[in-house]
Amino acid sequence: MSFFPSPPCPHSSGQQTILPLEKALAALLACVRPTEQTLRLPLLEADGRVNAADIFASLPQPPFDRAQVDGYALHSDDIAHARPDSPVTLPVSQYLYAGGGSGAPLPRGQAARITTGAMMPPGADCVMWQEDTTTDGSRVTVRHRLTPGRNCRPCGHDVAVGQPLTRRGDVLHSGTLGLLAGQGHTHVHVFDKPTASMLTTGDELCPPGRPLSEGGIYNISGTLLGVRLQNMGARILRMETSADCYDSLRQHVEAMLEHSRLIITTGGVSFGPRDLISRLAEDLAARRGGRLLFRGLHMKPGAMTLGAAIGDSVLLGLSGNPVAAAAAFGLLAGPVIRKMSGRAQFGLKRLRGVMLNDFGSCRKDARRLIMARLEGTEVFMRPENGGIGQPALRDDYNCFVDIPAGCPPLRRGMAVDVILA
Known part of the structure; x- marks a missing residue:
């Protein structure tokens, strides 16, 4: 598994700046400042959050020599010659239990x-399983030997004092949170979630729940990308829809810029007379500071995508087509949100996979990044049909297969480049 290199951020602000995915992402990330705002959360509320400070162990784990099984603590030398036809019988001098x-x-x-879980008595160096002994209550009979250290865990075996438990920028999950609880922590400092807003555009869009007008369609992208924004770790402040009117678009985006670090728009990024997002992005960048970073991507789907830095915020303009929007969103928004969140690792990850099925839809004229399902090293790609039934609108994809321009059809068993979603 490897991370994409980070080429220099392009300085051109022209409308025709069309970049490969890697350079477009590098341009966006170069304009992103990780958050420094933190909050203190109970451990039970910190799953999936980003740790804000290095934390080191102040206690060993286990904090004492501990028995790992129910049975009898012994000196291994006392049973060195025990065997089934020549057992060793020892008096039982004490009873030890967890917490006692x-x-x-x-x-x-x-x-x-x-x-x-009980503390080992000083001097004992092994524990014989209860089921491998016989006893009358006051004596125990052992029929085989044990090596020193068997079935007991020494103090500090799992965690030593001074050992790092979690680093700044790590994503916290149950295992690490359990380690912190084992050190006596009840809370942890995490970075605040980056703020985001989303604007879907188009005269034809109708909110779900309302009757459709003639020529109208329900707004798919708002729900599709809004849910994914939240799952990526963003805190959504505004979810709005605008007609294809410059003044309306400007009012919406200017209001979002007041408090949102990331703004996602859908629609209005092509070259028609009603595609106004690129003009708006350039105007706002000129007034507030920033620049249009790119005006398109050398890939399909998602070629009609733009990125801009506006003040302290990033604007990502996506296609109005939900399939193209979901593809560009998955490849660009995730790393941006991860860096904004303070994560130590935020770039795209690439690995190799093996095709589980044939996929014949390749193009000679464009690099393609097709959503797929990765299980282990096996990659499954559904046949495309050009509509909303594609994997872009399904919940089971977790990667993109990177298909170079001119690649022949993919066949079962072929090795392919995969980018994790």
């Missing part, structure tokens, strides 16, 4: 009844 302390030092030639 370490008990007295264990003399040679004696055993201590012990439960899982």
Whole structure:
């Protein structure tokens, strides 16, 4: 698995700046400042959040020598010659249980009844499984030997004092949060979620729940991308729709710029008379500081995509076609949000996969990035039909297959380049 290189951010602000995906992403990321705002959350509310500070262990784990099974704590030398036809019988001198302390030092030639999680008595160096013994209550009989350290875990085996538990920029999940709880923490400092707003554009768009007018369509992209924005870790402040009118678009975007670090628009990014987003982005960048970074991508779907830096915010203008919008969104918005969130690793990740089925829809004139499902190293791509039933609008894709221009049809068993979504 590798990260894409980060080529220099382009300085051209012309409307015709069309870039490969990698350069477009680098241009966007060069304009992104990670958040410095933090908040303190209970551990149970911190899953999936980004850690804001290095945290080191102040306690060893386990904090004492601990039994790993129910049975009898012993000196391994006392049973070195035990075997089924010549067992060793030892008196049981004490009973130790989890939370009950370490008990007295264990003399040679004696055993201590012990439960899982209990402190090992000083001197004992192994634990015989209960099921491998017989006992009358006061004595225990052992029929095979154990090596020192068997079935017990020494103090600090899992975590040593001073060991890093989580670093600034790490994404917190249950395992790490459990480690923090094991150190006595109840809360953790995390970075605040980046703020985002979304504007879907088009005279034809109708909000779900209202009757469709003649020539109208329901707004798919608002829900599709809004949910994915939240899943990527953004906090959505505004979700709005505008007609194809410059003044209306400007009012919406200017209001979003007041509090949103990322603004997503859909529609209005082609070259028609009612495609106004590129003009708006250039006007706002000139007034507020910034520039139009690119006006298109050398890839399909998603060729009609623009990116702009406006003040402290980034605007990502996507196609009005939900399939093209979802493709460009998955490849560009994710890394931007991850960097804004303070994550240490935010770029796209590339690996190799093996085709699980044939896929014959390739093009000679354009690089294609097709949504697919990756399981282990196996890649499944559904046949395309050009409509909303494509994988872009399904929930089971998790990667893009990178198909160079001029690539022959893909066949089962072929190795392919994969970009994780």
